[in-house]
Structure formats: structure tokens, C-alpha cells
Amino acid sequence: MSRRRRRRPRFKAWSWLAFFLLVAAGVQGLREVQKNLPLPEPRTGKATKVFEVMYGARVVDDHNNDGDSFRVEHQGKVHVLRLYFADCPEKQRNAYNEERLKEQGRYFGGLSEPRTLAVGQQAHAFAHQWLTQRPFTVYTKWQGVFDSGRHYAFIVFPDGEDLSAKLVREGLARIHTTGTTLPDGRSADRYEGELRLLEEEARTARRGGWAP
Template sequence: MKRRSSSGSRFLWWLLWFSLALLQVWNHYRDKPPSLPPPKETRFVKLTDVRLVEDASNDGDSFKIEHGGSAHVLRLYFVDCPEKRQYALVKNRLKDQAAYFGGLSIEQTLALGHEAKVFTERLLNEQPFTIQTRWERVFDSARSYALVFFPDGEELSEKLVRAGLCRIHTKGTWMPDGRREYDFEDHLRLLEREAKAAHRGAWGIPK
């Protein structure tokens, strides 16, 4: 009787161990749930009927807009366009921007910054656009980070990267359609490689 009891105990332990191992294998290979959406406080506010406001500080990635009778200064997520003028506070940033594009001169970098400003202003003046923002402040300034979408579905950072007029270098974010920050940045990197291969914008300037 004792031998049967011992054999039965071993069988139960073996069955328990096998069940636990099977559960671990199932848990490893089962379909994982989709990523949770960002918290409510990080969700975007959509602004329509927006227009660009002419301002001396406007450039390729930062500009003033008017919406609902109020003016706001916005700064793009993900990208950084070259400076359009040189002054003490941007001296090192200009050097970094010049180096990013393979060793441009400061004069070439400034010219590229002006080209980016014209590019962005032309798009915002000639096409309707929609703003997506969380009113997240840029450091301690009055500017807010934002995304700018056009009727073709593209965001302004995509168009700037595709044209070779910016570097991928600033704060990113979850996208309003649920794409993760790093997935969208990987997408921008792909567009940047295409711009390099086609020698667009900065990638076509003789060094």
C-alpha cells in the first residue's frame, strides 16, 4: 500500500510539473495583446481652420499660427531645421547641424535654414492643414510642440525629411493614430536614407 501511495504521489507531482511547463510554453507563444494607448493626459487636441501668421521668428520647424481668434507659436516634434541666422546662442547648434549634414559650412547651413523656412511657409500658405497638439511646452518658452498634417495624410516632418531640409533631432511623441514614437522615427530614418540617395536638399550640397 505504501508503494502505491508513493507512486501515486510521484505521478501527481509529475503531472503538476508538466502542467506548469505547458502553461509557460503557452504563455510564451500566445498572441500578445496590443500596446495600450497613451494615457488620457497625453492625447492630442485637433485644431482645424488654422492659418499661418507672418512673424519674423518663423522658420522651418517653428512658426506662429492663428486659431479661433488666438495666436500660438508651435514647434514640430521629431525634426530640427537649420537656423536661418547666426547669433551667440545658436553658435554650437549651427556647428552640430552643419556636421549632421556631412560637414557643411556655416554659410551653407544658414542658407539651408532659409530654404526650410520658405518650404514650410509655402506649404502652410498654399494647403489646408490640421494641427494635433497636447500643448506640451518647449522647455520654459511660450512655444508648444505640435504635429501638422496635410490633406495627403503626411505630417510636416515627413515632408521636411523627404526634402532633405532638416535633421531628425528633437523630442518625439506617440502619434495620434497610435503609432509609437520609435516606429515613426524609424519611418523618418527611412525617408532620410531615400533623400540622401536622391541628393535632395542638404544631401546634394557640395561639401
């Protein structure tokens, strides 16, 4: 007695279509879940090769904030950031920054200490105004500033310009500290050249530290 062959089930075209639609829906659902996941915890070890981006950060009032260094809060954590490329004059004298004040005054053509401090206070007010009145995005590689607990960063505003460039244009910072390739891919050398042009503009217009 011969056995009947069992027919293998055949998938009709509509079955395959339904299968692919289910897969696509699952992928889309996974993407939606990923969108709502919190950003990973920031790293605080060695500098990373790529920038970590902080959206929606806000400046935190602190007596140590100045023109190029300040505290920002992001997702419940407070970070102390230091700008790349720009070094603002000190805003107050202490037992450790006398030589630094002299160096900063010489950079701007030989400012007296009181005048240098005044420019530092102006830089602080300028940076505070931008950071409190406009949204900004932080780009950092978590590159440490010596052992100070601070990390270098770019602060970029909706107009596409970062705070370092704005400070240099106003004559409130010297082009002096650590630099790096920018988040948009511009090299450090190219960006420094652009800052030199802004500095010349400030000097010609006699702004900030370049004022007579």
C-alpha cells in the same frame, strides 16, 4: 355605500410612440447644439495625454518663423508651435546659436556655416509654402518647449502626411528633437524608423542639406 374605484389612465400604444419620438427629437436637437458650440479653450499647462485638434488654423507671418517653428492663429488666438521629431537648420546667425549651427552642419556631413544657414532658409521657404498654400490640421498635447512659450505639435496635411516627414524627405531637417506617439496611434519608434527611410531617400537623391 361603496366607493367607485377610480380607473388609472391607460396609455395607448400611440401615446408611447409619441413620447419616444419627442425624446429622440430632444436628443437630436442637443447634438445639433453641441456641434455649433465653440471648441474648448486650449490648455497651456502640463502636457495632456491626448491630442487637442485645431481645424482651420492658419499661419501668421512673423520674422521668427522658420522651418520647424512658427506662429498659427486659431479661433482668434495665436499659438507658437514647434514640430515633433524634426529640427531644421537655423536660418540666421545670432549671438547664441553658433554651436547649434556647427552641430547641424556636422549632421549633414560637415556643411559650412553659410551652407547650413542656406539650408535653414530653404527649410523656412518650404514650410511657409506648404502652410500658406494648403489647409492643415494641428495636433498638440500642449507639451512645452522648455520655457520658450512654444508647444510641440504635428502639422498634418490633407494627403495624410505631416510637415516633419515632408521636411526630412527634402533633406531640410534632421531627426533630432522630441518625439511622441502619433495622433493615428503609431509609436514614436515606428515613426522614427519611417523618417530614417525618408532621410536615406533624401541622402541618396542629394536633396537639401545632403546635396554636394
